[in-house]
Amino acid sequence: MIYKGMVVGVISGTVLGLVLKWLEQLMSKKVYTLLLNVDFIPIIGDIKWPEWVEFVFHLVIAVIIGIVFMWIQNRFRHLSSGSMLVIAFLLTLPTIPLYFPLTALAIKATPRIDDMGAFFYWTAGHILFALSLWIGSFIYKSR
Template sequence: MKLLKGIWIGFWSGLVLGLLLKWIQSVTGEQVYTLLLNVDFIPVIGDVQWSEITEFVFHMIISLIIGVVFVYLAKRRNYSFGQLVIISLLMSAPFPFLYFLLSWLAINADVPAITDWGAFLYWVFAHLTYSLLVPILYKTFERKNAVSQ
């Protein structure tokens, strides 16, 4: 049950993150969605011209893993919602820094510059949304399971 719950949480939060960044990119022109999906710097994988859907699947796999790890940590104790938010924020602490790393590593993709503070703020906003959505989804699924039992 933990695995399935983690997969669902990772799926929905990853979907929201991806769609939010795609929307931000379409409205502002900042290439934050492109940055999220870019894999051109990864050996072997980066040599292939992947479709947007395939690159989105790569993003979703990472989100599924994060969801499963979160549920595993959350199930270890009976945490309050506030404690779950803190766990999620701690797990998400590297996300803002990934902006700089991914911008720097990009080879051919049209991604924002490391010094593009507007794009960085959009990136942080979207990932903060993701980080807050994870414990909300966890509690939502917990309530639905309690009702159905």
């Protein structure tokens, strides 16, 4: 269950990262920069990390969510696919309003806190993250 959660988390986190990176390049909204930003965190924020390390930080959070999600699926085997989709969205939901404090705390250039276009892209990326969790769990459940 932990391994499955790690795999689902890495895949979902990668989908989110790639989508936000693509949107940042296409729309010039720094949503990928915001996703990877750690400059406001004491100690680690003082270090200039390469992009791949910042991406690994992001994936750690995605893996934790993936493990929790797969634990729920394993613990409550009777839940329908639709119920698991709702749970994927509920686990992902807190990450959407994080846009605001993360933007406010950021030291380097990220989207403006009132940039609703960037917030829309952030939200869309996280909805894809939830869908990726759900699809991943569905694939594992059928095995």
